[in-house]
Amino acid sequence: MHKIKIIVDGIELSKNEINEKQNFRKVLKEYQKNKPVIFKTVLFYGIIGLSSLLFFVLF
Amino acid sequence: MSAALLEEERIQIENAKKNPEKFGPLYRKYYEAIFRYVYKRMDDLDTVEDVTSMVFVKALTNIHKFEFRGIPFSSWLFRIAKSELNQAFRDKKGERTVRLDKVIIGHVMDELFEDDSEKNRSKLLKALTRLKCDQLELVEMRFFEKRSFREIGEVLGMTENNAKVKTFRVINKLKQIFNKLE
Numbered sequence: 001m002h003k004i005k006i007i008v009d010g011i012e013l014s015k016n017e018i019n020e021k022q023n024f025r026k027v028l029k030e031y032q033k034n035k036p037v038i039f040k041t042v043l044f045y046g047i048i049g050l051s052s053l054l055f056f057v058l059f
Numbered sequence: 060m061s062a063a064l065l066e067e068e069r070i071q072i073e074n075a076k077k078n079p080e081k082f083g084p085l086y087r088k089y090y091e092a093i094f095r096y097v098y099k100r101m102d103d104l105d106t107v108e109d110v111t112s113m114v115f116v117k118a119l120t121n122i123h124k125f126e127f128r129g130i131p132f133s134s135w136l137f138r139i140a141k142s143e144l145n146q147a148f149r150d151k152k153g154e155r156t157v158r159l160d161k162v163i164i165g166h167v168m169d170e171l172f173e174d175d176s177e178k179n180r181s182k183l184l185k186a187l188t189r190l191k192c193d194q195l196e197l198v199e200m201r202f203f204e205k206r207s208f209r210e211i212g213e214v215l216g217m218t219e220n221n222a223k224v225k226t227f228r229v230i231n232k233l234k235q236i237f238n239k240l241e
Contacts, residue, residue, distance in 0.1 A: 003154065003155070003188075004155050004156070004157060004187065004188040004190075004192075004195065005102055005154050005155065005156045005157070006156075006157050006159065006184050006187060006188060007102070007156060007157070007158045007159070008159050008160065008161065008164070008184070009159075009160050009161060010158050012160075013095075013098065015091060018090070018091050018094045018095070019090065019091060021090075021094070021108055021111075022086070022087065022090050023112065024082075024083050024086050024087070026112060027082075027086060027112060027115045027116050027119065028079060028080070028082075028119075030112070030113075030116040031079055031116050031119045031120060034116060034120055035120060
């Protein structure tokens, strides 16, 4: 069970203070690091597998 | 949201699916709401910023899975935010926090309990800390953030009716804990 901390009338951040923290470039950079790579996808292995099978059957 | 705004959002989502750079308008539109959602549940400001940022990274990574016919985009983002928060708590990056002001406490006291005295307000805060995290989430969304049962259901992945029933049960539980406290 988590310990729960209660804060009453704590610091209220304004709309501007919050929006100043925006950093879309950082999000894009992290996305580039995390985005799925083609050779790790099921589709990639599916195509490779199917092509190999067709190759053996036809030749 | 009006039909025109919904259509605009649908176009923004479709554009973002084709080009990640086009995710910018959606990021700017929902940044504040997601930040506030996380901030109300977490104590450390730096971690709040990191978690908020991660919500949008995850949203961008999975935007191809989002279908406009399902839940609204905002609820989908809050769902990711909830999941990222839970991950941050599991990784011990922050402490589960409830941020309230005295006005909200007054409203909850009026709605759920008869006597709005200073002693009972303290009892309510103590009772909240005895709830499980999923129970607390329902109280926060319904009573502190004033969300509809429909939206609660969309964010928590349950039907509107189920959200209503579960919230009712949590309120009974909260009252039981409250009444046992000295």
